[in-house]
Amino acid sequence: MGNIVEIRWHGRGGQGAWTASELLARAAISEGKYIQSFPEFGPERMGAPIRAFTRISEEPINLHCTVYNPHVVVVLDPTLIKTVPIADGVRPNGAIVVNTKEGPAELRQKLGQVNAKIWTVPATEIALNIIGRPITNTAMLGATMRAVGLVNLQSIEAAVKERFPPQIADKNIAVVKKAYEEARCE
């Protein structure tokens, strides 16, 4: 079971963390990988902090517990940094991908001692410019692909096309690409 990649998504209800997890999982399925994707809700309402998890593996996954030590943490909302312990349990040399206007160095100062690579992307800005709504899931998906790879960008595009009606899918694919380009690391 050594080659399971675990991802934790932090978002707020309505931002699409759960959908992002599912899109990544579907993209991985299309590449013949084994996956798990599950959400964890607190209060089920718009704006409440939620978490979602994805597991990706080349072999069948026999693990059925929650994700305690993710390789990758993705944060869809910049205001979560001060309310939720986002860096909890991240594996050494893992990656943290955050939606923020700040650079990776500034973010590292805020997070304190973190043994992971930090990536940032202004996802809210990208989503507002292209979709017109502050829904950051596909932008963060693009940035995550840049940070850790995992699946091909084409597979993500196909998953987005399958999930959304054509017009919305096109905009979201544009968001994925833009975020992929704009993601920054230290």
Added chain:
Amino acid sequence: MSPEKRGWKDIPLAGVCWVPSTEYLTGDWKTFKPVRDLDKCTRCLLCAIYCPDGAIKWNPEKEDLEFNYDFCKGCGICANECPVKAIEMAVE
């Protein structure tokens, strides 16, 4: 909720929230905030009635409206309902 973790022994009976909603600022994650055009505003108070978070109050001392951005979630209902379109949603 507060980031500190509590064991089951420390949680109040029935899981009652230990931070009152007046202290737990629910409006810190908005993307848009309402900005009022003071010249256009007629102080009709429709926005205060429609606000789902009670974040718009009449301040009798100033004889004017006040937005409470600690609790405003930036939903934009006030801007939508304003009969004179005096409220604009600005990116925070």
